[in-house]
Amino acid sequence: MFAVYAARIDRDQPLSGLELGERPAPDARPGWSTVTVRAASLNHHDLWSLRGVGLAEDKLPMILGCDAAGVDEDGNEVVLHSVIGQTGHGVGPREPRSILTERYQGTFAEQVTVPTWNILPKPKELSFEEAACLPTAWLTAYRMLFTNAGVRPGDSVLVQGAGGGVATAAIVLGKAAGLRVFATSRDEAKRKRALELGAVEAVEPGARLPQRVDAVIETVGAATWSHSVKSLRPGGTLVISGATSGDRPSHAELTRIFFLELKVVGSTMGTKDELEDLLAFCAATGVRPVIDEVLPLDRAREGFERLASGDQFGKIVLTRS
Numbered sequence: 619m620f621a622v623y624a625a626r627i628d629r630d631q632p633l634s635g636l637e638l639g640e641r642p643a644p645d646a647r648p649g650w651s652t653v654t655v656r657a658a659s660l661n662h663h664d665l666w667s668l669r670g671v672g673l674a675e676d677k678l679p680m681i682l683g684c685d686a687a688g689v690d691e692d693g694n695e696v697v698l699h700s701v702i703g704q705t706g707h708g709v710g711p712r713e714p715r716s717i718l719t720e721r722y723q724g725t726f727a728e729q730v731t732v733p734t735w736n737i738l739p740k741p742k743e744l745s746f747e748e749a750a751c752l753p754t755a756w757l758t759a760y761r762m763l764f765t766n767a768g769v770r771p772g773d774s775v776l777v778q779g780a781g782g783g784v785a786t787a788a789i790v791l792g793k794a795a796g797l798r799v800f801a802t803s804r805d806e807a808k809r810k811r812a813l814e815l816g817a818v819e820a821v822e823p824g825a826r827l828p829q830r831v832d833a834v835i836e837t838v839g840a841a842t843w844s845h846s847v848k849s850l851r852p853g854g855t856l857v858i859s860g861a862t863s864g865d866r867p868s869h870a871e872l873t874r875i876f877f878l879e880l881k882v883v884g885s886t887m888g889t890k891d892e893l894e895d896l897l898a899f900c901a902a903t904g905v906r907p908v909i910d911e912v913l914p915l916d917r918a919r920e921g922f923e924r925l926a927s928g929d930q931f932g933k934i935v936l937t938r939s
Contacts, residue, residue, distance in 0.1 A: 619643045621727035622918040622936070623681045624668050632668035633922055644723065644731035649708045651690055653698065657750035658686040658915075660925050660934045661783060662862060663717060670778040672720045680839040683725035684763060686717045687740050687749035695740040698732055699723065699890045699927045700753045700900065708733025717754075717887065718755075726936060728919060738894055741901035747880045751933040752896055753904055754887065755783030757898045759791055759835070761888035761897045762857045767833035771796030774831040776849050778802050779838040780812040780820060781931045789815045800812035800827055802842065811931050815908065833857065843867035847874055855881040908932030 619641060626635035628712060644652055664682045667673040673680055684700040698717045703709040718724050718732070740749045762784070763769055769792075777788045780803040792799040793816025801812040801820045807818035819828065823842050829850040836842065839861025846856050848871065875882065888896075900906065910930040913921050921934040 619728040620915065621681045622678045622683070622915065624673065625679050627668065627670035627673070627675055627678070629669045632915075633919070633926060634663055634921060635668050636919060637679070638918060639816050639915060641679065641723075641727065643723070644729055647731065649733055650731050650891070652731045652801070653686065653688045653696060653737065653739060655688040655725055655727060655728055655938065656746035657688070657935055658683045658937070659750045659754075661685065661754045661923050662860065663719070663754065665926055667719055670704070672717065674835070676691075677721065680719055681723040681725075681727050681730075682719055683727070683730075685750050685753045685921045686725035686730060687746045690737060695742075695746075697740045697749045697893070698730070698753060699736040699738060699893050701890075702733065702736065702886050703781050704890065707735035726915065728938065736890070738890070738897065740883045741897050743901040744897070744906075747909060747935045747937065748900075748907050748914055748934055749897070750842070751783075751909065752900070753893060755933065756787040756894055756907055757888040757893050758789075758859050758885065759784045759787035760899075761892055762835050762885045763788060763791055763797075763861055765888070765892065766857045766883045766885045767835070767855050769833050770795055772798070773833065774798040774800070774829060776800045776811075776827065776831045776834045776846065777800070777817070778834065778836050778842040778846060779862070780817070781805065781928070782806040782862070783839060783933050784837045785835065786815070789817050790905060791909060792816070794899075794903055800831060802845075802938045808931055816866045830854070837861075840864035840867040844869045844871055847871035847880065849878050850878070852878040853880070854878075854885060856904055857883045857885050859885040910934050912937060914938070
């Protein structure tokens with residue numbers, strides 16, 4: 619079957635290890651189901667995999683892709699939960715959880731096999747392309763906001779780095795949940811898009827906000843860390859799920875953190891129950907993922923290049939050509 623896969627690890631030029639071509643179709647295994655992929659979306663996780671982060675060389679070649687929506691063996695339209703072994707389903711009892719493509723072949727292919735437990739019904743209100751955007755970036759944003767930040771309608775949130783998948787999701791979900799959302803971006807066009815999606819104000823990174831916020835959604839890392847900490851009200855919460863600009867900020871702001879009793883919470887992906895809630899939320903409210911571009915699978919390299927450049931706003935989706 620045709621697939622998009624990591625053939626080599628290159629920490630400096632990750633796209634040099636990206637290959638498109640034929641790979642073996644997935645084998646049947648007890649407790650797992652094969653899904654015919656209709657749409658799959660890109661994440662920064664895919665770029666990190668090409669750098670060898672979370673992906674060992676002895677696992678190569680590895681079909682990339684965490685997210686997908688498609689049709690199962692019984693003809694049902696489904697969405698995949700990307701965390702394998704979260705509760706032990708489909709794997710050995712001592713195997714730690716992993717994200718799809720760290721140990722098991724991914725979704726950028728005609729078919730993918732996952733534990734049957736990881737399959738959820740796709741709401742009829744969502745297209746395959748829309749549903750394929752939810753299991754990683756949108757689920758991450760959902761957990762960051764409503765589980766780990768614990769914000770409620772009327773609270774204020776700063777979202778760093780508007781344009782990225784998680785950040786865009788946080789703006790849309792925050793607006794739909796009645797939050798007062800502020801956003802940052804270096805790019806004027808992305809700041810304008812953030813306002814169109816519901817942010818009350820969009821500013822350049824580091825700019826002073828009109829108020830201190832209850833929570834910060836941080837995925838950028840070193841470049842925005844100091845600003846994130848300084849933007850919080852006393853007792854506020856900073857939730858971090860990524861560090862695309864690096865994980866070693868020049869100013870950790872430790873004094874401010876302890877003096878103002880700020881909370882720093884790490885967040886990774888989300889649970890199957892949270893994905894089910896997110897799917898229901900989108901179906902009921904009309905909230906839809908922001909899609910930057912839809913490409914056929916055989917043009918996946920263009921999507922990877924766009925993601926690596928940071929030019930996208932929202933999700934890049936691959937479909938069967």
